[in-house]
Amino acid sequence: MGTATQEWLLGQDPALRWQVERDLLDAPEEVWAATRARVATEGYGARLLAEQDPDGQWAGGAFFPADFSEHAADEEGQPWTATTWSLNSLREWGVDASVLPGTAERLAAGCRWEYDDLPYWGGEVDVCINSWTLSNGLWLGADVDGIVDWFLTHRLPDGGWNCSWVDGSQRSSFHSTLNAVKGLLDHAVRTGDAERTREARRAGEEYLLVRRLHRRLSTGETVAPWALRPTYPPRAYYDVLNALDHFRAAAAHDGTPPDPRLAEAVATLRDQQQPDGRWLQGPPHRGRTWFAVDVDEGEPSPWLTFQALRVLRWWDAEAG
Template sequence: MHDVQEWLMEGDPSIRWQVMRDLTDTGPDEVAAERAKVATEGHGARLLDRYADGAWAGGACFPGKDWRPPDGPIGDPDGQPWTATLPTLRLLREFGVDPTDPRVVAALDGVRDSCRWEYDGSRFFDGEVEPCINGGTVSVGAYFGQDVDRLVQRLLGEQLQDGGWNCEAENGSTRSSFHTTICVLEGLRDYEQTGGGPDVAAARRRGEEYLLHRKLSRRASTGEVADADWLQFSFPVQWHYDVLRGLDYFRSVGGTPDPRLAEAVDHVRSKQQALGTWALENTHPGLVHFELEDGDGTPSRWNTLRALRVLRWYDDAAR
């Protein structure tokens, strides 16, 4: 474990400060000092450097038609591009960039005032039509101190009878989606941490029950694993669901782990490699600003950090 922590601490500042906070007993001042580096060094600073004129890549969810990758295409050009404003802000939120850093504040002011959704031209923090997109928008809006109150109310009104959400509800679907539900839950969690009311907490708990009832991966109807891809761990997760993302969400809200998480936790344990790390798997294809890690099948600092902190939370509660 000690050697793995040393390896993690050789990574980007966005990794290091979270290792210090979640896996060690480092004091809060030292953690904060390391976190402050995210906006000025490494991956976080590189993402902030790509901001221009109120957006990343000239678009809200998709790059603008005149945008060209500054370093040439990186990633799979046949996949979804992950370089526009929403996926970039989600990544900065995952990095834990300081929302009060002057560069961050200036960028978010520009997004709020200038960025528009491709779907209908709405202002960025007013949201779009799909709840998976809007869940991500609430998450970054709450994290970066933007007004997303009306968007939250919209999501609360779109919760389905089974407790989750689905982007296909507008087309008549009455069953929730794991992908959409985790995106909305993360948004409600971040909003609630800024002072959201009891209606938000109640909706979040109903959404959590949707996942728990299915043990984070199984169909309610047959008990079978709904999608084998959910048993592989990717980073960045984008809008996709997997059980490590689900477990890291439950860890982030805290409390005593629900017994129905046990199967997913056992699966995480089973994926640990001989040297104590977890691999990068199932990278979601598409253009990216730059590669964060060395590709599928190689040891992943992000997956290792997330797996270790989930297991620490779960095992500490069992003691």
């Protein structure tokens, strides 16, 4: 990483800066922890915390804002302002759960899923939603143990998951499977119970690995252009950088070397690096947000650059 890129990344919001300090610069814990503590009081983290409703929700809804309409979504895209999306961001930015006292309890008491009015911490039928609810519940100290069992019993025959299982699908998807294994890894990391979910997570990871993270098993062709064009934030969507970052985290937790089948995706990622050492933002995921946290399409993205450099640093050190 060049000096200019390093200084550029260090000049970003604390939500990104502390991760740069820890994962790219090997700064002492007291340095990056101090930066991390700032996320709740300034920048993106503070702005999003200020949008929380008195009942613990954001935008008055679990997955969709209270004023959501299918017509508006068709025109504007999926809105990203409701409770689940806001919790995802705060957790991923490193906000400590202590900053949100009583939130888990308030959501348990008054937040219901738009699907069948189900209680929030029980999850619902969507794989991706249940993955985020599992991770957010573990972070905030809610009882989400039942969601772990849900994942173990909703695996598809090919080893992965698909949010369309409820409509009868028996074929896994890249999006759903990645989100599922990320949630299961988070459970293992936060609880220390690696055995409970190990087999299911490894099967889901194998689903992605045999496809080299982006290829159809049937034809060997890239599944779709979106697989090779990372965007931050990824929201519910799949791309090879999002997947590679999961495998980096999983290898660190499991104490295993990088799987050689990741090499093609790593090469694709490396090829996307610009002459100035940065990566460009991909196509945006349409929809209402509280505020922008990255650049427009085609501009150098601080978040993607950080994540790509972190993946390459891991790969180059561990895979030789």
